[in-house]
């Protein structure tokens with residue numbers, strides 16, 4: 011529920027368990043009052059602290075800058091005395107850069123508007139507050155949007171900036187959210203990584219000054235996920251306060267926290283101001299991407315479950331989102347570039363015999379691509395490799411009884427390609443410089459409409475040519491050489507954002523033309539695993555590291571925010587191609603079960619004993635997947651923390667079923683049985699596990715006995731079924 015208490019000048023946004031409160035000083039300045047456990051009353055303006063520092067500009071014009079220096083502005087700007095992290099900077103035609111936003115009015119309504127060209131949360135059961143602020147000098151109207159969804163402790167925030175003046179201005183910084191938090195001992199939690207080591211949880215104390223995470227790579231990146239949480243010191247899975255923010259965007263971002271002279275903490279998030287200048291002519295509107303805030307007063311676990319619910323119900327749109335995904339086999343780790351029709355059909359036949367449902371043909375089927383140094387942009391089937399053509403292959407795969415999926419990397423161009431030879435200016439490049447390559451490739455300039463159209467048509471032509479059910483959309487290098495021979499000089503600062511909008515537009519177009527398509531996004535593994543992408547694809551390839559033990563950490567970090575149904579996870583061959591580690595086939599299967607599940611190996615070549623396990627693994631997938639994708643997720647123990655074992659649990663919404671996955675990473679001599687305390691069960695009801703019966707309360711307080719196992723990397727899945735009363 012959203013309300014405005016006019017008498018107290020208080021806006022109060024309530025979710026099931028939280029309140030987000032803003033108030034007005036002098037009826038002009040919008041301040042942040044409170045975010046936390048739900049409050050009942052609206053007599054809250056005292057929290058703005060104006061009785062302690064009684065010098066609003068109306069009361070004491072001689073101290074306006076001091077007021078700006080400590081007032082908790084809801085949407086802070088630069089240049090007029092608020093010296094903390096800001097959200098908005100505007101350069102006017104005279105070159106000056108300040109903005110002062112004065113409250114003008116508000117609207118409260120049912121529903122939630124879409125964000126022009128951008129992914130965003132949605133939902134009929136939503137309610138929205140718009141607060142309008144203006145700067146009469148710079149000629150700006152800033153609208154702050156706040157939306158909430160029935161039953162979810164989450165808040166979606168976004169901003170539009172409209173030029174209501176008569177001169178063209180340049181936006182040099184537009185962040186999407188700011189949150190002021192009262193003094194306390196807090197830590198910053200983020201998801202850090204690199205290629206093949208994505209989203210490791212990273213926690214550090216928040217001290218004085220600014221700290222945070224960012225990317226300027228044009229992808230959200232392997233290095234930092236666009237997620238940040240300010241957590242009270244000592245926060246655990248079930249204890250502590252959490253203020254979390256997640257950016258619904260897939261390109262450059264900044265997320266900073268700053269502890270100031272008064273020990274207040276400000277946390278901001280938005281498009282990174284580096285490489286960003288947006289020309290805003292009179293009448294134009296700029297829309298900033300959305301931030302999804304979650305508050306939990308009961309630790310990280312509740313935050314996780316809230317994000318999972320919001321994304322499952324209010325972000326992912328694909329018709330696949332609640333459907334069981336086909337068990338696929340991808341030929342990347344099986345063959346890399348070395349395959350042909352016959353090889354793929356061999357894999358498909360053996361896969362079918364073992365219960366696999368879809369073949370995905372990865373990189374290397376087009377142009378003359380035999381390695382990663384050519385042909386991106388030439389989306390024409392290589393018929394020397396795929397003898398008989400693509401349609402023949404797809405039809406044969408269907409005849410065998412499997413669905414068919416295909417790989418693309420649409421945003422890229424190889425210098426060694428017919429496309430580049432014909433259009434060298436279609437790659438991003440800066441005048442007078444040779445553009446830098448990464449993985450032997452350049453980035454297409456998608457700000458040029460004819461390039462985006464050409465690439466879309468090339469891809470669509472392939473998709474129209476055969477009955478293709480799945481697309482893996484890859485992206486394998488960061489953006490550099492940010493220059494476009496298409497855009498005028500005063501719009502070169504728009505390239506990064508325009509590039510992202512073009513990718514979103516292409517995916518939107520593709521899904522419109524092929525609405526049944528199962529789209530998986532991918533970026534050198536998991537470099538674009540962000541909410542922006544989940545709006546288009548219900549799943550994302552999580553990491554090029556398919557080692558089951560490395561995946562425990564990668565998937566723990568990913569599951570902290572993103573639903574299990576979105577996490578691309580496959581069983582691969584051993585020794586693992588990225589770590590050289592050898593793990594039991596069964597453990598690889600159990601770990602992949604907490605994601606989309608599939609295979610990434612040459613099924614014709616693995617050992618007979620491993621192959622024999624596949625039907626049983628698929629049976630487990632079919633049995634547990636409905637619970638895995640819809641249930642509540644509890645992180646019980648973390649191998650990243652204890653360096654010993656990992657354990658997580660999923661409980662159905664009605665608490666009747668649960669599964670617990672336990673992985674013993676390192677065996678110990680003279681080990682004793684462990685008793686692991688479970689979560690989320692019905693305390694006064696009984697659960698059957700194997701032959702044994704336990705009360706929910708006992709399992710949660712005293713623990714589930716885990717037998718001693720011999721050997722490293724051993725996994726177990728326990729199935730719990732509630733007994734009728």
Ligand code: DGJ
Pocket residue numbers: 342372373417484486532533534535536551553554
């Ligand atoms: C990176 C992806 O993460 C891999 O799965 C594979 O598709 C390669 N690209 C292909 O080049």
